[in-house]
Amino acid sequence: MCNVFSKFFSCNHLLILMIAVLFCSSCEKTKISQEQGDKLSCCDSMPSRFNLHADNAFENMVWIPSGEFIMGAEVADFMDDWPFSARSRSDERPLHRVKLDGFWMSKTPVTNQEFKNFVDSTGYITTAEKPINLNDIMKDLPPGTPVPSKESLQPSSMVFSSPNRTVDINNVLSWWRWQRNANWKQPEGPGSSIEDRMDHPVVQVSYFDAVAYAEWKGMSLPTESQWEYAARGGKEQQMFVWGNSPIDEKNPQINIWQGSFPYENTLNDGYETTSPVTAFSPNNFGLYDMSGNVWEWVSDWYHNREYSKRSAIGIVENPSGSKTSYDPDEPYLAKKVIRGGSFLCNDSYCSGYRPGARMKTSPDSSANHTGFRVVKNLSKEVDK
Ligand SMILES: [Ca+2]
Ligand SMILES: [Ca+2]
Numbered sequence: 001m002c003n004v005f006s007k008f009f010s011c012n013h014l015l016i017l018m019i020a021v022l023f024c025s026s027c028e029k030t031k032i033s034q035e036q037g038d039k040l041s042c043c044d045s046m047p048s049r050f051n052l053h054a055d056n057a058f059e060n061m062v063w064i065p066s067g068e069f070i071m072g073a074e075v076a077d078f079m080d081d082w083p084f085s086a087r088s089r090s091d092e093r094p095l096h097r098v099k100l101d102g103f104w105m106s107k108t109p110v111t112n113q114e115f116k117n118f119v120d121s122t123g124y125i126t127t128a129e130k131p132i133n134l135n136d137i138m139k140d141l142p143p144g145t146p147v148p149s150k151e152s153l154q155p156s157s158m159v160f161s162s163p164n165r166t167v168d169i170n171n172v173l174s175w176w177r178w179q180r181n182a183n184w185k186q187p188e189g190p191g192s193s194i195e196d197r198m199d200h201p202v203v204q205v206s207y208f209d210a211v212a213y214a215e216w217k218g219m220s221l222p223t224e225s226q227w228e229y230a231a232r233g234g235k236e237q238q239m240f241v242w243g244n245s246p247i248d249e250k251n252p253q254i255n256i257w258q259g260s261f262p263y264e265n266t267l268n269d270g271y272e273t274t275s276p277v278t279a280f281s282p283n284n285f286g287l288y289d290m291s292g293n294v295w296e297w298v299s300d301w302y303h304n305r306e307y308s309k310r311s312a313i314g315i316v317e318n319p320s321g322s323k324t325s326y327d328p329d330e331p332y333l334a335k336k337v338i339r340g341g342s343f344l345c346n347d348s349y350c351s352g353y354r355p356g357a358r359m360k361t362s363p364d365s366s367a368n369h370t371g372f373r374v375v376k377n378l379s380k381e382v383d384k
Contacts, residue, residue, distance in 0.1 A: 057218070058104050061376065062286045064230050066102040068315065070095050071228055072307055073356025076239050078246065085169070086351045091304045091358050095237075096311040098225045100318055104376040105222060105230050108277035108288045109201035109296060110213060112194040115184060118213050127206035128157035128183040128366045140333045140362060157182040157204050158367035159189060160273075160344060164263050169349055175262040176367070184209075187273075187368040200274040201294045201371035207336045207363035210297040210372035219374040224300040224358075225319050226375060227339045231291065231355035233284030241283045241291040241355050247347075254280050254292030254341075256353055261346035273343055273368065291353040292345060294371040295338040301325040302335040302360035327360055335360040342369035 072095040079087040118124060132153040138145070159179040167174035179189040184204045186192045194200070205213075207221075214220050222230070231241055238244050242253050249258065252269040259266035271279070275293055282288045300306075300321025310316045325334040337360055341353030352359050361370075 057376065060107050061104040062107050064103050064105050064226070064285055066100060067229070067234075068097060068099045069229050069232060070237050071098045071225060071310075071356075072096060073237075073239070073354060079351075082347055082351070083169075083349070086347050086349055088351070088354065088356060089358070091307070092356050094307055094311040096307055096313075097315045098229065098310075098317075098319060099315050100226060100229055101377070103222075103226060103378065105226070105285075105287060106373040106375070107282070107286060109294055109371045109373045110210075111199055111277055112184070112202050113198040115202035115205070115213060116194075116198070118216050122216060124209075124212055124216075126184055126204070126209045126366070127364050128204050129155050131155055136364070142332050151180075152178060154180055155183070156180045158365070159187070160262075160368060162262055162265070166260075166263060169261075182368065183366075197274065199276040199278075201277055201289070203274065203294055203368045203371050204366045205297075205371060206366045207297050209366070211299075213372075214374045217374060219376045221297055221299040221372060222375045223318075223320050224298045224337045224339065225316075225321075227296065227298045228355055230285055230287055231283065231340065233287070233290075235284060239354060239356075242281075254353060255289075255343050256292045256341065257344055257346040259346075261344070261349045271343060275343070290340055290355065292341050293343060294340075294369055295342045295352070295359060295367075296340045297370070297372040298337050298339055300337045302327055302337045302358070304328055333362050336363045338370060344369050 073088040073092045074095065075088050132155075134147070134153060137148060137153075156178050158176050159182050160175055161177045163174050182189040182192075182204060184202050185194060187194065187203050210221055232238065233241060235241075235243060240247070240253075247253060247256075250268060252258065255269050255271050255275040257265055258268040265272060269275075269280075277293070278288050280288065280292070283290050301324060303309075303322035303324065303326045305326070306322045309322075310319065321337070325336075327333065327335050337358055339357070339359070340355075341351070341357065341359075345351065345353045351357060361367075
């Protein structure tokens, strides 16, 4: 039955409706004062099925109008002062035109509270909470890679850990640790908690977890093109989501890393890790955190030459990304794209917070700087 309704209703909405009908039939037998009646208005009228859905479904979402934009990013002159790894990269080119239908997008990344509602309702267990299947790991590694220890196959996830000293910036293992029992409820591992972070983005979620949440909501993850179009907020080919002016180091526009990465964070933006999802100003479309705070999963497979393929076509309409994944750095591993940068971005290392920047990781990966947001795609007729 749920499948029949899934186009308009998640099972959860259907359940709410059924409970509402049962509750109202008991109301008819109970006399209530006018004041109470105003609060218990379910006795006065019943919303139609579709209206109920429409009222709830787009709460905290923004309508992104249909349009065309130039996707990708050139190397800006000011990047000459940045190390090579921080400049815009070759996979962001060639620039190409993309045309998109309008869609709804969540105003903020999915918060801990929203993800908790999902888990409470479904009993969902995230990838990081499950032991790792040895066969799954081995097929993603180059032939001859030694078998990982039993200990490393226990439920674990990646946690940023400052080395508190200068390290080789090319060795990411200097600041990531494989933390046993780190998961969305305790993002830094045992002893940590989300109790005072319910309005922060959920982290430690894999691509699969993000898709499961989106499906529960009757929604999807954005495509990479939808994400970049939305992040740019109508500002064609600007370097940052707010325009072309550089970051204000004293009063940063976004939550990234100030100081010397990865050992000194001056916290000019006020946050060492995640921030509440509306702590910084929204972009032109009214979307928060499209730059910084946490990386966000999108639905596309990563392919380093995807834009070359597109630029040969001309204007590409509603692209859903490459059918296959390829990353020359790790050719054995299929990867999904993540976008938008995180609280760990710093110009000395990575400018992933630019709207054109692409990053990639395997879909079963989770880390304490990666979350997601959702979109709802409608038919063209509904476009405003
Ligand atoms: Ca920060
Ligand atoms: Ca973000």
